[in-house]
Amino acid sequence: GTTLSTPIHEAAMSEALENFPYWPDIPPLYDIHRTWKENIEAGPRFRKPYPERPEGPMESFLGFSLRSTLGVAAGPLLDSRWIHCASRLGFDILTYKTISAQPRASHPLPNIVYLDIDGQLSNTPDPLHVTRADIPPTYIEQLAITNSFGNPSMDSSFLRDDIARARACLLDGQMLVVSVFGTGESPDALADAYCEAAHIALQGGAHAIEANLSCPNVKASEGALYQSPTAVLALSSALHREIGSAPLILKMGAFADCQVHREVFAAAVEGSAQAISGINTLQREIRTSEGDFALGSQRPTGGVCGNPIRAAALDFIAQSRHIIRSEKLPLSLIGVGGMTLPEHFDAALDAGADSVQCATGMMWDPYLAARYHQRKEALDYV
Template sequence: MDMSVDFAGLKLKNPILTASGTFGFGLEFKRFGELEKLGGIIVKGLSIKPREGNPMPRLAETPCGMLNAIGIQNPGVEAFLKSKLPKLPVKDLPVLANLYATDAQEFGELAGMLAEEEGVAALEVNVSCPNVKEGGIAFGQDPAQITKVAKAVKKNSGKKPVIIKLSPNVTDITVCAKAAEDGGADGLSLINTLSGMAVDIKSRKPRLANVIGGLSGPAVKPVALRCVHQVVNAVDLPVMGLGGITTAEDAAEFLLVGAKAVQIGTANFISPDTAFKIVEELPGVLKAAGAKSLEEFTGSLILPE
């Protein structure tokens, strides 16, 4: 079965990518599989200047999931371009940069720094990170800000596709999707983490130093599927689905509801070879489901009359 996908102009050999923040810069996972077999990787969130992130503890396991409040720790975009990107097999693997900033102008500036980098295939824009204190979640909850950020990034992105990553922590995610579309986005990825917290009854303290973090893992999959279903029926942009995917069957569910591609996230922490396994197993899963082709299966959900 031909598993190739065209996503907003990105030529992917298959629809399986790895989610930002869960796969490092890709180099850390080379011993678990051949990176070139993946559809693509989305590197750890990048800011213009290095960020130390939030204080410890910043991870907490929860039933069927995980809370994180890393705070976009990263070495900065210049260090990434100098010491990380040159080591990746960019000729055989689409590498997507994930952008984090605190205002539209800064997002635009960051996009401009990456626009001419041949090794960067596309830009994923994080307007919805709930793990930082300076406004990340506000962007994802304000349609006007989403449009503003999308316009700023698109204006400075050159020929690179711009993908806006949406937050589920809103009343109506389709409004946010339409706002990104209005801003000129080429595609969408959803969902980012759900806002949550955990506490320790013995110490009577939060289990995260940041108190609130982002919930991910299998627990969020039903929410993610619902969001993807709603968004693909509300806008004309292609959608990457993510949230709780741990198996090829999970990936197939997102494709069925209309996602053109998927991202593997928290599962990488549980089993570092998960994305590689899903690439191998997905064709068989689709055939067993009676799919004639990936294209025919994608978005073929049969709804009640």
């Protein structure tokens, strides 16, 4: 109905939303000056009260009944303490940061640097490089960062126990996804490594497994797994045999070629995957304003996250939805990439996503989900 006049409605909504402070008035949850290990030890930097949650109808996703299909993508939720925090902040699909069967060290600092990028990046590698910002942006809408960690992982005994703790701290209407990754010299060794990681995740109580096929921070031969229909079929088939009835999600990057996009999705279905998540980051050379490599000479490139990748993400979502619909594929679609404001979630859902997740947006604005839920309640009320 339209009984409430817009000005009153907008005023009421903005008044409610003003209760939540914005970055830079509150620090990011993740301390970019500390290592990945130190951030695990310290836990998320959140010292504010958790937001109250409006009651709403339950939503169905991958066979689970959820309070919403809003989630956190693989990355920020380093362990069970981070999962606990995100679950209380209003995110309902919680992805445990990518694990491997063998422990892996993180890249040295810096892992995250602010970037000076105006506007949106395309999903083709142009421009080839982006520049490190000397000072953080003023507003979250301008937020652009690198994500250069190299898929670090704790050891399997820690992971088993901690994933169980993460599962135990979920609220009703929430689900735990664990992102898995592996390396191997042959296709069989690669599949075994992914399956071993998935086995650990399931032992800990993961509801669903997300296979990270898109990580651009390891050597290129592994980074492009998602672009190979053969690799996608082999890996998803092996994982399906390992995890049985647990839903399998495949994390992908952007596609420059429509035909490859189509073939990969067909391979995913043939391999019994139930959902696709995308995009990951956009890979670029990261330079300083003087032209040097900002992450050190050993790491010329890094993944770009935050605001500048949203157009590529929305493109991926729309194109994926078109393929799923036209080929009648039984796939759910998770939209990720550059979602830093509540209205970005709406844009992703409108483009065809069944679920929307954020990573950078959540780290810099812990209240992002709360803002979305409140906004949705206010709009539904009108």
